[in-house]
Amino acid sequence: MEVVNRIKLSILTMILLILIYALIMMHMEGLSFINALYFSIVTISTVGYGDITPTTELGKIISSIYILCGVGIGLYALGNIAEFFVSGYFKKTDRMRKMENRIKKLKDHYIICGYGKCGKVITKKLEKSGVNYVVIDINEKILEKELENDPNFNYIVGDATHDEVLIKAGIDRAKGLISAVSRDSDNVYITLSAKRLNPNIFVVAKAEEKVSMDKLLIAGADRVVSPYIIGGLRMAALALKVDILDFVSTFMSIARYEYDEDLEIRKIEVKSNSPLVDKKLYESRIREKFGANIIGIKKRDKLVINPSADTEISSGDIIYAFGTGEQLDNLERVARGLFNNSNDQI
Numbered sequence: 001m002e003v004v005n006r007i008k009l010s011i012l013t014m015i016l017l018i019l020i021y022a023l024i025m026m027h028m029e030g031l032s033f034i035n036a037l038y039f040s041i042v043t044i045s046t047v048g049y050g051d052i053t054p055t056t057e058l059g060k061i062i063s064s065i066y067i068l069c070g071v072g073i074g075l076y077a078l079g080n081i082a083e084f085f086v087s088g089y090f091k092k093t094d095r096m097r098k099m100e101n102r103i104k105k106l107k108d109h110y111i112i113c114g115y116g117k118c119g120k121v122i123t124k125k126l127e128k129s130g131v132n133y134v135v136i137d138i139n140e141k142i143l144e145k146e147l148e149n150d151p152n153f154n155y156i157v158g159d160a161t162h163d164e165v166l167i168k169a170g171i172d173r174a175k176g177l178i179s180a181v182s183r184d185s186d187n188v189y190i191t192l193s194a195k196r197l198n199p200n201i202f203v204v205a206k207a208e209e210k211v212s213m214d215k216l217l218i219a220g221a222d223r224v225v226s227p228y229i230i231g232g233l234r235m236a237a238l239a240l241k242v243d244i245l246d247f248v249s250t251f252m253s254i255a256r257y258e259y260d261e262d263l264e265i266r267k268i269e270v271k272s273n274s275p276l277v278d279k280k281l282y283e284s285r286i287r288e289k290f291g292a293n294i295i296g297i298k299k300r301d302k303l304v305i306n307p308s309a310d311t312e313i314s315s316g317d318i319i320y321a322f323g324t325g326e327q328l329d330n331l332e333r334v335a336r337g338l339f340n341n342s343n344d345q346i
Contacts, residue, residue: 003083006080014074018037019037021066028058044067092144099154107173109173110131110175111166112134113178114180114181115135134169161186166194167197175202176203177190177194179194179203181206182208191216191221206224207226208226269318269335272316274335274336275334276313277313278314281307281308281311281313282310284313286331290327290330290331292323295322299314
């Protein structure tokens with residue numbers, strides 16, 4: 001039982017005990033209600049002014065029992081009140097209030113449904129990228145512990161398959177939703193609900209079973225990820241091409257930890273208003289201007305690996321680029337036609 005409920009129960013028990021004893025004293029000692037209530041409070045508090053005392057033997061016996069019970073309940077109540085303050089309940093309440101206010105103000109954030117092993121990895125990645133998020137899970141204790149360790153952690157306790165929970169997480173203002181609960185059926189349901197509440201939201205869903213991948217896409221998921229397929233491919237690649245993968249991992253680790261360069265591979269869509277459209281790679285001067293390297297271009301259903309300098313960039317192409325976060329941010333801004341000054345233009 002929560003400490004607040006224990007405090008309420010003990011105080012209610014004390015009030016009932018005081019009233020019951022007062023009524024007994026009215027009947028046995030012939031006291032008025034005010035005097036009986038006064039005598040009851042004085043007795044349970046062990047003040048003992050002595051102006052009113054039980055005159056009958058039965059009254060003295062009942063008073064003795066009343067004192068023992070009353071003192072025990074009083075100490076129990078005081079102990080719970082002390083625990084209320086010592087355990088930092090006010091601090092916890094304040095953290096919750098601040099978190100709820102943060103969630104109400106969030107915009108273009110991500111909603112993570114499920115805080116299991118996969119959800120925790122996703123959350124840490126979003127935190128590292130400086131992206132706002134809200135976690136939804138039914139395990140309140142785990143979420144409270146995370147908030148205690150990280151005051152900026154945002155969560156909502158509830159079932160993500162329920163619309164009211166998604167609405168509380170601000171799905172109408174969210175940029176994306178990642179459904180990573182354990183059951184594929186729940187991921188399908190969450191995807192359907194998310195797309196109905198916010199048709200423009202970008203949904204990434206987890207699939208435990210391969211047969212669920214098509215169902216999630218039909219439900220409206222923009223991307224479907226199977227951790228087992230990805231993990232299996234990675235393990236096979238490590239076994240077959242360990243030297244190459246070790247080189248890539250080592251290279252990126254050295255850049256990150258020794259030179260503080262956060263290297264990554266990013267997929268960037270070229271919009272119709274981008275200055276890159278209808279230019280060949282050598283004309284775009286992407287490497288010269290942004291420092292990023294183009295390792296692939298997806299043209300409709302065709303993927304061009306290591307494209308030549310004469311490869312033409314078209315509207316709707318997907319560019320796979322390798323570089324630092326800042327380099328890729330600048331390239332993505334131009335690819336999406338969001339350049340703001342002459343330095344951004346080609």
